[in-house]
Amino acid sequence: MKRLFPLLKKEEGFLFPYMIGITAITLLALLSSLTVYQNHLQSTAFLEEHLRIESLLQLSKKTFRTEYVKKKIGMENGTLHYSFPDGTVDIQYSTLPTGEIQVIFQVETDQEANYYSKQRLNFPSK
Template structure:
């Protein structure tokens, strides 16, 4: 019994010594504080840099959507011009201006089934892309008035 009390007393003293080490005035706690502060600073800087990268990526994705929109608008405008004005092949180029940018369509070639074009789109923020597009021929809109 006496041995058990001695062992428990020794264990309790060791436990209190480890607590006292954290509270002594020799500066044992300072390295831990600096380490934790450094980790928090590193996490904050990493989060800020990730946020900046995501913001840049969002801007680039929005520009890509604008370029794709311009390509679709210019293709539709050419198809309408083909149907309404009977555009003759080959044509040199067609320029289209839209509120969010400009598009220029260049004729490349055609065969019996397809029209091969090059579309250069430029957004208002001066992002630019050249698309190689194939449009099936003949470009006709089906007549919806003849439905049964």
């Protein structure tokens, strides 16, 4: 009876080096794909945290503007603390002689990320 697969039955080891090569290439491709996936997960987490910080900054700026225009807070200088679901914002403000307001925002998210921003704002007095 003839052998059906003579390459698989040879004892010289013709097929083994090819199998090792194919296995190594497959494992290399798998590991590199996993590394790329981990990097994407990490960058996504950083982007989500950046979005939280930006939304906290916008919320606090809007709340500060509303309170400042309605004259619920002092007009010269002061410190405010706002708590939001995603974190807290501390604001230090002072009115400049030009009529602008210098505002320092210190944002801290619930994930312990911190952000510091110094801005000059110009709100209408009404």
